[in-house]
Amino acid sequence: MEVIGTLEALRARLRGEPAIACVPTMGNIHQGHLSLVRIACEHAPLVVTTIFVNRLQFGANEDFDGYPRTFEDDCDSLERAGNAIVFHPNESQMYPEPQVFTVEPPAVANKLEGRFRPGHFRGVATVVLKLFNMVQPHYAVFGKKDYQQISIVRHMVEQLALPVRIIPAETVRADDGLALSSRNRYLTAEQRSEAPRLNSVLRRVREQVEAGDRNFEAIEFAADAELARHGWHVDYVVVRSRRTLMQPGARERELVVLGAAKLGNTRLIDNLEILAPA
Ligand code: PAF
Numbered sequence: 001m002e003v004i005g006t007l008e009a010l011r012a013r014l015r016g017e018p019a020i021a022c023v024p025t026m027g028n029i030h031q032g033h034l035s036l037v038r039i040a041c042e043h044a045p046l047v048v049t050t051i052f053v054n055r056l057q058f059g060a061n062e063d064f065d066g067y068p069r070t071f072e073d074d075c076d077s078l079e080r081a082g083n084a085i086v087f088h089p090n091e092s093q094m095y096p097e098p099q100v101f102t103v104e105p106p107a108v109a110n111k112l113e114g115r116f117r118p119g120h121f122r123g124v125a126t127v128v129l130k131l132f133n134m135v136q137p138h139y140a141v142f143g144k145k146d147y148q149q150i151s152i153v154r155h156m157v158e159q160l161a162l163p164v165r166i167i168p169a170e171t172v173r174a175d176d177g178l179a180l181s182s183r184n185r186y187l188t189a190e191q192r193s194e195a196p197r198l199n200s201v202l203r204r205v206r207e208q209v210e211a212g213d214r215n216f217e218a219i220e221f222a223a224d225a226e227l228a229r230h231g232w233h234v235d236y237v238v239v240r241s242r243r244t245l246m247q248p249g250a251r252e253r254e255l256v257v258l259g260a261a262k263l264g265n266t267r268l269i270d271n272l273e274i275l276a277p278a
Contacts, residue, residue, distance in 0.1 A: 001079040003086045007134055010087055014136065019044040021167075022137035023083075024128060026067065027051040029074040032172040032180040034081040036141040039169050041082050043139040048085045049078055050131050052094055056102075057123030068182060087135060094130070102126045105152050108245050112258060113148050113269070116235050121152050128153055132164055140164050145171040145179050147258055147271045151245055171270070173199070179270045186266040194230060195268060198259055201226050201237065202272045205257045209239060209274050216248070227261050235260040235267070242273060253278060 004010045014020060021044035023036045033049075040047040051074060058064040075086060102122050108114075109121035132140065142150040154166045172180045177199035178192075187195055201223045208219050216239040223237040237259040241248045248255050255274040260267065 020137045021139040022135045023049040026053045028068040028182040029077045035172045037081045037083045040141045050087045054127040141167045191263045206272045206274045233262040
């Protein structure tokens with residue numbers, strides 16, 4: 001596997017490649033990322049995984065410096081998964097000067113995650129656009145675990161006519177349902193055994209909606225209360241339109257339930273797609 005650190009070397013290496021699939025990451029690679037790499041391998045003969053901890057998407061109260069950086073282990077895992085190239089620019093390669101041109105996503109970026117992480121999606125959209133310009137992939141694979149992220153990236157690609165196809169990948173879960181995340185490592189043993197409740201509460205919401213209940217407010221309230229009863233600090237559990245991530249229209253069927261809640265200091269997110277009955 002090749003590791004490339006500069007844009008110049010990346011461009012030279014990728015020149016003339018007929019099909020490239022990209023997996024953008026911030027490192028701390030786990031099975032969830034590796035499944036994205038495997039999906040990328042199905043779409044193109046050359047897979048480029050990017051590892052860059054993007055300062056722009058961290059809020060003032062978020063621990064950019066403390067974000068786990070595990071580059072050597074990441075490379076070992078990526079190589080075993082069939083990844084061909086790791087693009088690992090440092091801060092001065094990525095942002096040689098303050099990034100004053102940014103991508104301003106639409107208002108939905110200030111809701112859900114954006115409400116609790118102001119400016120987060122501006123940082124994500126900006127770095128993703130920049131990585132796309134650097135790698136110039138034909139395909140890019142993103143996990144559905146970050147549902148709002150993939151939704152915003154898809155919209156950006158569509159509106160800016162970027163020549164890349166976004167491939168959504170299902171969330172990888174532990175056997176007990178907990179979505180894999182770099183943040184799970186911060187859970188104590190006790191919190192780790194409580195953590196799958198987020199997924200089970202979302203599954204209950206899905207069952208209710210799929211059984212025909214459209215009283216979303218009551219369903220969301222009960223889900224929130226169930227988590228709070230077990231010591232979670234809930235940011236949101238909401239049923240939204242998959243298309244807009246806004247309140248679903250009266251007959252809209254393609255929905256998603258999204259949840260974000262904290263166990264101690266660790267904030268977990270999860271979601272499940274729902275197909276409501278006609
Ligand atoms: O999902 C992530 O790891 C990051 O938000 C991304 C897409 C790599 C941008 O920094």
